[in-house]
Amino acid sequence: MKINIHRSRRAATAVALGAVLALTATACGDDGSGAGGDKGADGSGKGKILFWDNNGGVRTDIWKEVIADFEKANPDIDVEYVGIASTEYGSKVDTAIQGGGLPDVGGIGASMAAGIAAQNALEPLDDRLAKSALNGKLNESMIDSLKSAGGGDALYSIPTSANNGVLYYRTDLFKAAGLAEPTTWDAFYAAAEKLTNTGKNQFGYTIRGGAGSIAQALDAMYGQSGLTSFWNGDKTTVNDPKNVEALEKYAALYKKVTPAADLNNDFTKMVAQWDSGTIGMLNHNLGSYQDHVKAFGADKFRGIPQPIGSSGKRVQVSNPVDGLGLFKSSKNKEAAWKFIEFATSHAENSKFNESAGQVPSNNAAAKDAWISQAEPTKLAAQALSDGSTTIVQLPYYLPDWGTISKSDNEPNFQKVLLGKLSAKDFLDTLADQLNTAQAEWKEQKG
Helix, strand or coil: CCCCCCCCHHHHHHHHHHHHHHHHHHHHCCCCCCCCCCCCCCCCCCEEEEEEECCCCCCHHHHHHHHHHHHHHCCCEEEEEEECCHHHHHHHHHHHHHHCCCCCEEECCHHHHHHHHCCCCECCCHHHHHCCCCCCCECHHHHHHHHHHCCCCCCCCEEEEECCEEEEEEHHHHHHHCCCCCCEHHHHHHHHHHCCEHHHCEEEEECCCCCCHHHHHHHHHHHHHCCCCCEECCEECCCCHHHHHHHHHHHCCCCCCCCHHHHHCCHHHHHHHHHCCCEEEEEEEHHHHHHHHHHHCCCCEEEECCCECCCCCEEEECCCEEEEEEECCCCCHHHHHHHHHHHCCHHHHHHHHHHHCCEECECCHHHCHHHHHCHHHHHHHHHHHCCCEEEECCCCCCCCHHHHHHHHCHHHHHHHHCCCCCHHHHHHHHHHHHHHHHHHHHHHHC
């Protein structure tokens, strides 16, 4: 039986929409100091622009290198850098939309594009990209991810990188067990079982049961089912029988071939547990590659794209794509756009992503020599650009997506792992919430 969520999502969404309208109305009547709704101006293409980094501290040094290169190539433009921690970025942007003080350029990732665009704060970039030297040179799947995340009507962010999902496996353990690498889901399940010896505290896999569990579960479901769209008309495919069957099989791994501690593990605990050395496989992203190198050395593990399903195709859900957005209130849009173009050019995009350890958005950068030295990044870049992978776009554009995919359903997924809730009931509940959120979103759009 389905679980009832004791909350009126429609009422919550109406309140949120009202807040957005109020913010926009306030901004439209301000003094033009850079708030949401301000139309801004193209400007002279010279002078000063303000750039907000949405991952300040972590990426500050590399962004300062890119800015120095840009200012050398464009001596008539000065870029003021402001680094903002990722946990604080969204609230700072929202405050500036209401009260003024937005930058010219800012980091705009898939998870935030819709919320900021809904407040009329971002400039659509489709026309600028079409006329740019970048046109046709950026990874199409990343562009599609950002366009979908913004609601599908316009592109509000030019992609810089993708932090793609990876299946890490211990090559030494696989070799000792006589196992082929887990390039298919059948090989994955066989290896998970063979590498497990609970008496010796050895496990084939570590499953994410704590914070962030839903995206990983969805990745496993769609990867096995081979379904290539999150929606069938206005109804989600999450509870399609093929996905139900896939989740049943995946969730059954818990405690059978995984540690019991996985029930509450977020990514940091899961990664640390894998790096302790007794587990055969781990699903995470490119961000943990250097942690594994420190733990094992580069010769004892590999990071490969997600396994291929019975359909013979690789299907993955969309992973977070980061990018650069142009704020509508900018009084110097021409200079701001020059900076976005420069930062996503071959050389600069390559330099940035080599430092970040992520997949470059610029197709030429994705073929540079450094990629081959970080094999998981190389393979992820190939999978995104060679046509071998179908990306199922998650509905980041839904106002309720964050709530649905976290507080509503992470505890329910733990119940599935514990055998207290069936995969079907879990997915039916999730589908009901998503279908309601989709209907409300479409109604608000008009």
